[in-house]
Amino acid sequence: MVSTLIITSVENLQKEVNGVVKTLSVNPGIYVSLNKTHESIEKILKTNKISTSKLFFIDCVTSEQKRNDVLHISPRELDKLNSAISTFIKDIPGKKFLVIDALSTLLIYNNENRVAQFVKQITGYASEKEVEVIALSPKTKGKDLLNKIFNFFDKVKKR
Amino acid sequence: MEIKRGSLIDRIVLGISIVLVLTLVYLLISSSFVSGEMLNLKAENKNYSAENITKNSLFDIFITIPQSYEKVEPGAELLTNVKLINLGSGGRVDVLMNYEIKDADDDPIITKKETVAVETQANFVRTFDIPVNAEQGKYKVYVKLVYADGKEAAAEASFEIVKAASQKTKGYFIYGSLAVIILVIFVYFAIKSKLIIDRIKLKLQIRNIVKKKLG
Numbered sequence A: 001m002v003s004t005l006i007i008t009s010v011e012n013l014q015k016e017v018n019g020v021v022k023t024l025s026v027n028p029g030i031y032v033s034l035n036k037t038h039e040s041i042e043k044i045l046k047t048n049k050i051s052t053s054k055l056f057f058i059d060c061v062t063s064e065q066k067r068n069d070v071l072h073i074s075p076r077e078l079d080k081l082n083s084a085i086s087t088f089i090k091d092i093p094g095k096k097f098l099v100i101d102a103l104s105t106l107l108i109y110n111n112e113n114r115v116a117q118f119v120k121q122i123t124g125y126a127s128e129k130e131v132e133v134i135a136l137s138p139k140t141k142g143k144d145l146l147n148k149i150f151n152f153f154d155k156v157k158k159r
Numbered sequence B: 001m002e003i004k005r006g007s008l009i010d011r012i013v014l015g016i017s018i019v020l021v022l023t024l025v026y027l028l029i030s031s032s033f034v035s036g037e038m039l040n041l042k043a044e045n046k047n048y049s050a051e052n053i054t055k056n057s058l059f060d061i062f063i064t065i066p067q068s069y070e071k072v073e074p075g076a077e078l079l080t081n082v083k084l085i086n087l088g089s090g091g092r093v094d095v096l097m098n099y100e101i102k103d104a105d106d107d108p109i110i111t112k113k114e115t116v117a118v119e120t121q122a123n124f125v126r127t128f129d130i131p132v133n134a135e136q137g138k139y140k141v142y143v144k145l146v147y148a149d150g151k152e153a154a155a156e157a158s159f160e161i162v163k164a165a166s167q168k169t170k171g172y173f174i175y176g177s178l179a180v181i182i183l184v185i186f187v188y189f190a191i192k193s194k195l196i197i198d199r200i201k202l203k204l205q206i207r208n209i210v211k212k213k214l215g
Helices: A010-024 A038-047 A078-091 A103-109 A112-128 A143-152 B002-056 B165-214
Strands: A003-008 A029-033 A055-059 A070-072 A096-101 A131-138 A155-158 B059-064 B077-086 B093-102 B108-118 B121-129 B137-147 B151-161
Touching: A003 A010, A003 A112, A003 A143, A010 A029, A010 A038, A010 A096, A010 A131, A029 A038, A029 A078, A038 A055, A055 A078, A055 B165, A070 B165, A078 A096, A078 A112, A078 B165, A096 A112, A103 A112, A103 A131, A103 A143, A112 A131, A112 A143, B059 B137, B059 B151, B077 B093, B077 B108, B077 B137, B093 B121, B108 B121
Parallel strands: A003 A131, A003 A155, A029 A055, A029 A096, A055 A070, A096 A131
Antiparallel strands: B059 B077, B077 B121, B093 B108, B093 B137, B137 B151
């Protein structure tokens, strides 16, 4: 399966997310939300008539457990986040996708090398399974990180 | 007449001189005799006194350990103060001193003998080298004095052999290090097991989420 890094402007970021999820939502997917709460994302997606019935949210913004089908993981706990993603990948049967929105947010809580290592682990694991990985990042943030992780993705799209 | 008078005076002087000389000789002879007698008498007295002292001696003995030596470490020196009092006749007497250091089971670890000369009273210090391999515990120093006709006087004092400070420090260090290592291992496994439990919980939660959503 393909892994893609989409680098876009902050203004276009949500638009890109909507487009990706809309395209892939026929299959179940994992949505790692690093800069919006799952409620906010779900609301935006529903407003854009995108189905969230097969979406599994990992909310890295809030820690308050409101729904049982949403995981709350701190962005500092990259090992736990990695473990949760790999478990979802393992437990969800058939084709699936993974959206990481937005990758550069991890730099606020972790150092560049640790984030690069995390990305490598996820893309490596996903390539072995039937998972399409789409990581998004704003243009302005984490240029050094983006330079380090380019090679881990099959495609890099700059918009 | 003059000659006669002169000869009379001479005769008187001569007579007095002879008397004086004789008196002097007598005095000299008598004095030497007396002094000889006195010497003999003194010698007799001395002999008599020695026998008397030996026969009439009555000794009291004390042994004390200074406070700073009441607890000693193996390999250290034990210091004791010994006091002998001759309560009998005065005079110099040689006495045999037997020292023994015994453990709580009455087994001797050190024995020592010596002869000490005592007149009326003697105070002296005796030291003992505690063996390096001596066990910890309560010990006693016994001192027995043997004098005339096998008569005896005895005294004792207690002290304790304690663990060497260096050994104590070494012991504390070993136990401390062990405690720290055990604590570190315990904390490590506690954290590790918590992480494992958390992972298992997370996996079960994800499994339930997936099951619920995808049927």
